[in-house]
Amino acid sequence: MNLFIRPEKAEEIEKIIGYSFKDRKLLVNAFSHSSFVNEKHLTKSDCNERMEFLGDAVLELITSEYLFRRYKEMQEGELTKLRAGLVCEASLSYSAREIKLYEYLLLGHGEAMTGGRNRDSILSDAMEALIGAIYLDGGLTNAKEFIEKHILNDIENKKLFFDSKTIFQEMVQSENIGVISYKLIDEYGPDHDKKFREAVYIGDKEYGIGEGHTKKAAEQVAAYNGILKLRAERGEGGLCI
Structure with a gap:
């Protein structure tokens, strides 16, 4: 895949998320929506759907461990409910907006013109794909740091809101x-x-x-x-x- 995100923009993203990529192709992959890939006639694997699949699993594991350790008296059913609220589409898109992920998404022209940058499903998918990219590039520890800083922050207020x-x-x-x-x-x-x-x-x-x-x-x-x-x-x- 060509690097469709300019180096200065990649540096902006890295500063915001608190992680610098060794392989920026992974970063580009995480931000590449299927509409962009189709418009550029790239291969299906160049879009972020596979990366999203991986990031979803990493997010669930790290969130599960975090809640297990933090809420020692909480039973399985309550933990499951809380985890579901924290990793749901609404919560992830909220977290994505907090770090202005929408500014860096690679979307097809039609998707961008019809409000794709503010669509919850696209933002939450990109957030999961970014987690997957960080995991592949820097391992579980770096993915954990990103998740705890940007998704598992302010849990009590998020739990109340969502x-x-x-x-x-x-x-x-x-x-x-x-x-x-x-x-x-x-x-x-x-x-x-x-x-x-x-x-x-x-x-x-x-x-x-x-x-x-x-x-x-x-x-x-x-x-x-x-x-x-x-x-x-x-x-x-x-x-x-």
Whole structure:
């Protein structure tokens, strides 16, 4: 594969992720979406799907060990649920956005023009492929350092956010304060990059508003803000996002 990422851009990526590649072809491979590979008439193996397959396995192993060691009293079912939340598409795409991975993706023209850089599935796949590339280039220790720094950071807040609808439901039910409902209050933007704004209510009272690229994502943010509002009412504090 030709090096389609310029050396200065590769250095930018390496600085952001905290790892320098010995073989930058692996880095390029991790960022090469199938649409780019097809457009450039490259071979199927030049896209990041195989690297994503490897990275997924490495991510699951390292996350499992991390949670096993950190949460010594947590049972298997709870560990499985927590791991699933941390390595799901929404969580990985969130982590990818935090390090601005979208700026470096190699996409076909059509995919780029229809919002591919902000698509959760593409970002999460690239994150897994990057893990696979780091593993191949630098071994398990370097992959572990990357995962712990960029994916397993701030677990408590991520756990709250990515399971916010369930947690909000449990909080409301435990206090028996009303019925939860979600309402779409706005949607805007072009079809390929549409955003939704959802509000969550307990009875007739609004408890949070959230935005996202899907209705489900917007509801999660609304529920998260609902949790923070309930906590504030209890005197526990917290800032909405």
